[in-house]
Amino acid sequence: MQKKARLRKQFKKTGIDGILITDIVNVRYLTGFTGSSGFLVITKNHAIFTTDFRYKEQAEHEIKGYRVRIEDSERSGEIKDICDACGIKKLGFEDQGMTYGFYRKLVKRKIRLVPVTSIVESLRVIKSPEELSYIKIAVKRAESAFRKLTPFIKAGATELKIALKFEELLKKEGCKRMPFEVIVASGFMSALPHARPSGRRLKKGDLVVIDWGGEYEGYCSDMTRTVLIKGNNMSRQMELYKNVLEARNRAVESIKSGIKSAEIDNAAREYISKEGYGDFFGHGTGHGVGLAVHERPVISWRNKEEIEENMVFTVEPGIYLPGFGGVRIEDMVTVKKNRAEMLTSLPRKLKII
Amino acid sequence: MQKKARLRKQFKKTGIDGILITDIVNVRYLTGFTGSSGFLVITKNHAIFTTDFRYKEQAEHEIKGYRVRIEDSERSGEIKDICDACGIKKLGFEDQGMTYGFYRKLVKRKIRLVPVTSIVESLRVIKSPEELSYIKIAVKRAESAFRKLTPFIKAGATELKIALKFEELLKKEGCKRMPFEVIVASGFMSALPHARPSGRRLKKGDLVVIDWGGEYEGYCSDMTRTVLIKGNNMSRQMELYKNVLEARNRAVESIKSGIKSAEIDNAAREYISKEGYGDFFGHGTGHGVGLAVHERPVISWRNKEEIEENMVFTVEPGIYLPGFGGVRIEDMVTVKKNRAEMLTSLPRKLKII
Numbered sequence: 001m002q003k004k005a006r007l008r009k010q011f012k013k014t015g016i017d018g019i020l021i022t023d024i025v026n027v028r029y030l031t032g033f034t035g036s037s038g039f040l041v042i043t044k045n046h047a048i049f050t051t052d053f054r055y056k057e058q059a060e061h062e063i064k065g066y067r068v069r070i071e072d073s074e075r076s077g078e079i080k081d082i083c084d085a086c087g088i089k090k091l092g093f094e095d096q097g098m099t100y101g102f103y104r105k106l107v108k109r110k111i112r113l114v115p116v117t118s119i120v121e122s123l124r125v126i127k128s129p130e131e132l133s134y135i136k137i138a139v140k141r142a143e144s145a146f147r148k149l150t151p152f153i154k155a156g157a158t159e160l161k162i163a164l165k166f167e168e169l170l171k172k173e174g175c176k177r178m179p180f181e182v183i184v185a186s187g188f189m190s191a192l193p194h195a196r197p198s199g200r201r202l203k204k205g206d207l208v209v210i211d212w213g214g215e216y217e218g219y220c221s222d223m224t225r226t227v228l229i230k231g232n233n234m235s236r237q238m239e240l241y242k243n244v245l246e247a248r249n250r251a252v253e254s255i256k257s258g259i260k261s262a263e264i265d266n267a268a269r270e271y272i273s274k275e276g277y278g279d280f281f282g283h284g285t286g287h288g289v290g291l292a293v294h295e296r297p298v299i300s301w302r303n304k305e306e307i308e309e310n311m312v313f314t315v316e317p318g319i320y321l322p323g324f325g326g327v328r329i330e331d332m333v334t335v336k337k338n339r340a341e342m343l344t345s346l347p348r349k350l351k352i353i
Numbered sequence: 354m355q356k357k358a359r360l361r362k363q364f365k366k367t368g369i370d371g372i373l374i375t376d377i378v379n380v381r382y383l384t385g386f387t388g389s390s391g392f393l394v395i396t397k398n399h400a401i402f403t404t405d406f407r408y409k410e411q412a413e414h415e416i417k418g419y420r421v422r423i424e425d426s427e428r429s430g431e432i433k434d435i436c437d438a439c440g441i442k443k444l445g446f447e448d449q450g451m452t453y454g455f456y457r458k459l460v461k462r463k464i465r466l467v468p469v470t471s472i473v474e475s476l477r478v479i480k481s482p483e484e485l486s487y488i489k490i491a492v493k494r495a496e497s498a499f500r501k502l503t504p505f506i507k508a509g510a511t512e513l514k515i516a517l518k519f520e521e522l523l524k525k526e527g528c529k530r531m532p533f534e535v536i537v538a539s540g541f542m543s544a545l546p547h548a549r550p551s552g553r554r555l556k557k558g559d560l561v562v563i564d565w566g567g568e569y570e571g572y573c574s575d576m577t578r579t580v581l582i583k584g585n586n587m588s589r590q591m592e593l594y595k596n597v598l599e600a601r602n603r604a605v606e607s608i609k610s611g612i613k614s615a616e617i618d619n620a621a622r623e624y625i626s627k628e629g630y631g632d633f634f635g636h637g638t639g640h641g642v643g644l645a646v647h648e649r650p651v652i653s654w655r656n657k658e659e660i661e662e663n664m665v666f667t668v669e670p671g672i673y674l675p676g677f678g679g680v681r682i683e684d685m686v687t688v689k690k691n692r693a694e695m696l697t698s699l700p701r702k703l704k705i706i
Contacts, residue, residue, distance in 0.1 A: 034549070035547065036547065052635070052636075053546075053635030053636060054545070054546040054547045054635065054636055055545075055547065056635075056675075057544065057545055057675055058545055058547075058548070074655075093453075095452065095453045095454035095457065096452050096453075096454040096455075097452070098452060098453050099448065099449050099450070099451060099452060099453070100446070100448045100449075100451050100452070100453050100456045100468060101448035101449045101468065101470060102449075103453045104448065104468070115453060115454065115457070117454060160524075164521065164524045164525070167520070167524070168517065168521055171513075171517045171520070172517070176534075176549065176550075177534060181529075181530060191410065192407070192408075192410055192411055193406075193407040194388065194389065194407045194408065194411075195411070196387070196529065282405070282406030282407065282409075283405075283406060283407055302427075322409075322410055
């Protein structure tokens with residue numbers, strides 16, 4: 001109810017008298033619907049959810065506060081019918097949640113359309129106490145699975161075998177889906193920030209980047225730990241780790257409500273640059289996490305967005321030396337007035353196995 | 354090379370002198386790139402792949418025949434730069450592969466844009482011998498995993514446990530990702546065509562719908578089997594199964610090159626309707642499978658698309674009785690001149706466990 005009221009507040013500002021929600025994650029946020037196909041139309045007096053036959057029973061079971069319709073013809077025609085029935089003159093739509101092709105179909109149906117940007121995403125960026133409690137369970141599941149994984153991380157094991165075991169452990173914790181495919185990247189592969197697990201076997205002296213997520217009631221967690229397989233010469237690996245950990249600490253310490261996203265990124269980036277690795281930290285320092293594993297806010301040198309209380313995001317600086325290896329440490333935080341509250345709790349001291 | 358030439362042939366017809374490919378599956382199809390972020394610009398004389406820092410090494414390793422660029426600013430600006438450098442006056446873009454919001458960003462950069470529909474999808478719909486060989490391996494992996502799963506499907510086991518075991522077996526076969534989350538839906542849950550595995554335990558008399566996919570080199574397979582847990586009264590379950598199997602057989606027998614998609618759907622649907630279950634078969638009879646697990650052609654009563662040789666798609670009629678249970682049998686075929694060649698080979702006789 002509250003969410004619908006907050007959406008309706010935006011109607012006046014944007015001059016619309018109804019809004020079409022097509023982004024399926026936004027649909028879930030507003031209704032609780034967990035299926036993969038459906039859309040909403042919300043007006044001052046109506047709230048209508050439409051899905052297809054496959055989800056009829058599920059929608060009736062999951063969704064409260066919306067009229068549930070089952071579509072039986074081309075979607076743009078269904079939307080036109082709803083506009084006519086509800087007397088919508090100007091229909092807002094999500095400019096990031098609709099393809100250009102579908103937009104043209106609606107135009108051809110003579111629907112007057114007004115693009116709106118991030119209208120639901122703006123609500124999603126601030127987490128409610130209930131959402132925070134879900135995210136904490138997603139983190140807990142992810143951390144518990146990692147603890148059970150530790151004995152399987154050892155020289156001679158393949159990345160794929162470790163990743164497979166990890167997914168099994170995450171599912172056993174209750175995660176219904178992986179927010180993304182688990183990353184286990186060892187040796188030179190760890191220099192690829194998004195490497196997929198391969199048949200490569202962990203070797204002495206390898207840095208091993210492990211990046212994974214948990215899930216609870218659709219909410220995600222996302223974290224990374226880098227471990228080191230004991231070898232003869234480990235000084236460079238340890239130096240990289242020390243730098244990334246210090247950058248991570250500085251970024252976390254910079255967090256409070258009211259600052260700009262870029263300030264958090266700068267706190268990490270300036271340190272890494274000062275140590276001479278600025279060219280080897282090619283991604284942003286973090287991203288929001290919620291129903292989507294990548295959502296607002298983007299924590300980046302490009303982003304001037306203000307950080308607000310009860311946002312949830314990752315802090316994940318890294319250094320990647322092509323051909324040698326990489327280190328990333330990723331934690332999740334939620335923002336309090338004067339500080340970050342850590343959501344992740346696994347040790348951050350370098351683990352040498 | 355051949356693929357680029359086929360794309361360039363479309364330039365004259367659509368009046369464009371370059372095309373922007375943003376759909377990541379289409380990018381993979383054209384280049385072999387397996388990462389999650391990147392786009393292509395192809396002109397008569399240029400072929401440029403752009404990705405971000407994370408994928409630099411991977412792109413250089415995977416991609417042949419394209420110049421690889423790493424983006425370091427806002428994507429719409431990067432595209433503008435490429436248009437200027439290559440002298441593109443009219444840039445085609447994928448109307449289904451770009452959001453309205455991103456389209457507006459490009460318009461603001463003063464790029465002259467021409468929407469094109471399914472330009473790469475039209476190539477993808479006909480499979481090459483190499484693609485067919487990959488899909489056959491994806492099917493083989495899926496079937497091999499199912500055979501190993503059989504002992505775990507029994508009264509008392511939970512849907513979730515069976516699904517978890519299945520995913521483990523699929524990964525052990527070598528599948529790097531699941532084309533979709535495995536469905537194990539038992540009893541009344543089997544009446545929901547896209548149910549997610551729950552903690553429900555299989556009971557005597559349950560129909561159990563199991564829908565899963567395999568993978569090889571990015572290519573997918575997709576199939577469904579319904580089994581019956583031995584109970585006291587199984588007559589209705591067996592009747593549903595018999596009807597779905599006969600509908601499946603009729604659909605498969607109708608397949609040859611040159612017919613319309615709707616004719617295949619009709620072959621299954623008319624039979625199910627005649628038997629009185631027309632209202633309980635709410636989805637189309639099939640869909641194409643390739644790099645995406647759902648792609649063209651759509652096998653549906655609404656679709657007049659012509660069926661051509663070397664298309665690959667599913668045949669998957671079903672009957673779903675709310676509150677009671679459902680049956681679906683899904684096979685994959687490729688089209689030959691006068692017939693369907695079966696890609697799936699697991700027995701279709703009702704298995705009573």
